[in-house]
Amino acid sequence: MGKVIANMSMSLDGFIADPADGIDQLFGWMGNGEVEVPTAVEWATFRMSEASAAYMRESMAGVGALVAGRHLFDITHGWGGTHPLGVPVVVVTHEPPADRPETFTFAGSVEAAVKLAREAAGDKNVVVASAKIAQQCLDAGLLDAIHVDLVPVLLGTGVRWFENLTTAPVRLEGPAVIEGHGVTHLAYTVHRS
DSSP states (O other): OOOEEEEEEEETTSEEEOTTSOOHHHHGGGGSSSEEEOOSSGGGOEEEOHHHHHHHHHHHHTEEEEEEEHHHHHHTGGGGGSOTTOSOEEEEOSSOOSSOOTTEEEESSHHHHHHHHHHHHTTSEEEEOOHHHHHHHHHTTOOSEEEEEEESOOOSSSEESSOSOSSOOOOEEEEEEEEOSSOEEEEEEEOOO
């Protein structure tokens, strides 16, 4: 069985988006290199450093399903019906949209979403890609790892990743470190006591 991994690009001061949910300052590393990394959709081909490309290829190959929140689903317009990872997506929401894309599943809780995503992923990993959903998964004891793509920028304000944990402090083991161009990839394991 794969792991449940929260993964985000984050500023050095702990933000995963600016106050308007903008991510331009945080995702620049995905287009600042010479090595092309294609995804499941034409509009999201990355160009990154060799180190980041190797990290991204390995990470993408290990993903079997994604869990996201309704807010992320809405601001991305459901990724146009296909997430760049090309894997099943389970969206946590109490109100599924009326015009649901067939490629997405909707669940009423993080527990139900992770269960559905694990079933869809088989032996591969489940990636949690929303701040509030990652917080809820960590609080519920569902996360096995946290991967941070740390970007050398200070946003000063915005959306924090783990702002409202109810189970803090949470101990992490690691990190494994990969230095890319304009980003440091950090992989931590959640310590279970």
